[in-house]
Ligand SMILES: Cc1cc2nc3c(=O)[nH]c(=O)nc-3n(C[C@H](O)[C@H](O)[C@H](O)COP(=O)(O)O)c2cc1C
Ligand code: SF4
Ligand code: SF4
Ligand code: FES
């Protein structure tokens with residue numbers, strides 16, 4: 093870590109950090125904001141947060157790795173989250189994931205070579221009435237069948 | 250009230266995902282275009298609970314209940330229903346009945362329901378504080394601030410007999426009383442909106458549909474125990490709920506219902522949102538408090554209980570969303586009124602997220618003491634696709650299965666424990682004959698093993714070991730000794746794990762072993778999965794007598810495991826077959842079977 097940290101946070105992010113700096117228990121909120129801006133928490137970003145909040149880097153890694161929501165690697169342009177909560181699992185969420193994997197040629201947790209899609213499984217997005225469900229770039233698609241997957245993905249360019 | 254009609258468009262997450270926003274906008278535009286914008290008000294509400302049939306549009310005062318509405322239906326709804334006063338039959342839920350009025354009353358899904366927690370969901374625009382106030386909102390806060398002492402408030406809760414809805418069912422008044430009685434300048438109020446049970450969304454819908462009820466309740470608690478600061482800990486996965494809470498907090502601050510000197514009473518109370526980050530264990534209260542403080546969400550031993558020593562070591566009342574949502578009603582209508590709802594064991598109502606293999610999947614709120622049969626068959630409309638009912642899981646990954654023989658058990662805290670399950674937070678997953686109970690147990694255990702924070706040994710090692718055994722069994726390598734081992738490890742975990750995650754994670758396994766021992770035996774002794782779910786134990790085959798040689802399955806098979814010439818019986822090469830089940834679904838002649 094000898095070279096200088098070149099990463100720049102946007103003004104709004106810096107403003108948020110300054111606002112929260114003195115509040116107790118701010119770390120998770122700040123990391124949410126960082127991930128919201130960068131899509132993940134990179135090493136540089138974590139180092140920068142460590143400097144700005146004056147929190148040891150080890151503590152930041154401890155938190156980032158503990159919580160599933162924080163990503164350590166850059167996701168694709170469109171992140172696909174297939175629900176594997178109970179309702180979705182019983183209704184074939186595992187088949188949906190297999191189909192996405194086959195369609196994109198990646199495994200769960202990977203990013204396509206062109207960086208367009210990344211795929212993860214999540215636990216319940218709170219639309220169980222529509223099971224099985226997946227979200228693509230935050231948009232919810234419900235009552236999925238295998239055949240619908242390629243059509244939905246082709247809408248994201 | 251200048252409006253003749255009100256059009257309520259569902260703005261819950263499920264309906265929004267099927268373009269309810271566009272419906273809302275189109276309805277407004279059409280009302281304007283057709284010149285009736287002055288007589289009709291279009292409102293976007295929270296979830297109606299009937300998500301399965303969404304997007305939902307309800308028109309008042311006729312109470313017409315329209316389902317599966319498309320944005321393109323807007324013009325017709327305005328022209329027919331609003332202008333000509335004729336219901337649009339093809340969109341009504343119960344088309345055949347075609348009753349002109351009170352559709353909602355006719356719908357079985359709503360008949361046995363009783364709404365306290367969801368009283369405003371689907372009735373008001375959650376982003377407009379005036380609509381909440383118009384339905385007695387903030388009346389309870391006013392009463393608590395001006396007419397009640399802290400002890401009055403506690404007495405009211407005690408009379409009501411409200412027990413926590415987050416799972417454990419602890420009497421709410423006791424918690425508040427503990428915190429109230431501790432001498433301290435600083436105290437906290439926390440709302441647990443982490444809703445970790447995968448397959449449950451009661452809290453989400455409440456927050457999205459009626460955010461003010463939570464703010465009001467937390468403020469009442471603040472007044473009661475002497476706290477000035479509240480936190481809502483909510484899953485980051487619930488963006489709409491977060492947004493609605495933010496809007497609600499802003500509006501109530503503007504009206505002096507939150508913040509400094511509330512309603513001129515001299516009492517200060519404000520609330521902040523803290524986001525969860527996808528760790529199930531953070532739903533557990535001590536872990537949650539760690540997370541609010543920005544740390545890793547690891548549980549800490551109790552006692553001391555948070556009510557005495559919680560956030561930053563100060564007394565902290567933590568309640569679940571649904572518990573909070575009950576508070577304003579209890580204060581407003583009185584504990585006496587509340588205590589008459591429900592049965593002897595448990596008072597009030599419970600909201601369930603009814604999902605899985607059920608016809609009418611959705612949110613249901615019923616008085617305590619309603620039977621499972623009423624929920625599954627009357628409200629839920631029974632099992633989808635004419636399949637046979639097998640079991641219901643309540644309590645999510647901490648709970649157990651309820652089978653046919655217990656369908657008539659009243660649903661309350663005590664009865665569910667007696668039959669080996671638990672109330673839990675409200676997930677209610679219905680399973681049918683196609684679901685393998687060993688697989689379901691494995692699914693839940695997989696979840697809790699994934700979510701174990703790793704702090705204590707019994708949970709970290711025990712869970713993994715049990716999961717390994719289940720994997721062995723579902724792969725056809727199980728022995729009878731494995732069953733004994735599962736019981737032994739499970740019982741040990743129950744006794745020795747640090748937090749309730751580890752203590753309860755063996756429950757789905759132990760419960761399915763108790764009620765579906767035959768299915769375990771089929772996997773172990775016969776090396777068969779009766780439901781055909783465990784891939785390693787099933788084989789697909791084609792009955793030559795039934796096969797017409799249409800080739801449909803061969804074309805569908807992703808790995809070309811099916812061979813045969815047209816009009817001749819086909820054959821599956823079991824060494825190539827990946828057991829995807831496509832051929833079974835494809836064959837119109839019932840020639841493909843799975844064993
Ligand atoms: C592993 C685990 C997960 C939990 N998840 C939740 C949850 O998501 N929401 C919730 O309200 N309570 C959850 N609880 C229960 C809380 O620990 C606590 O009992 C509850 O917030 C108290 O509120 P109540 O008295 O209003 O029910 C969980 C408990 C455990 C052990
Ligand atoms: S679909 Fe059925 S009838 Fe047609 S070839 Fe396959 S098994 Fe035979
Ligand atoms: S189960 Fe799937 S892989 Fe096996 S034969 Fe049928 S279609 Fe082919
Ligand atoms: S289980 Fe998939 S949305 Fe709830």
Ligand code: FES
Nearest residue numbers: 261264296297300
């Ligand atoms: S989201 Fe519309 S009915 Fe539930």
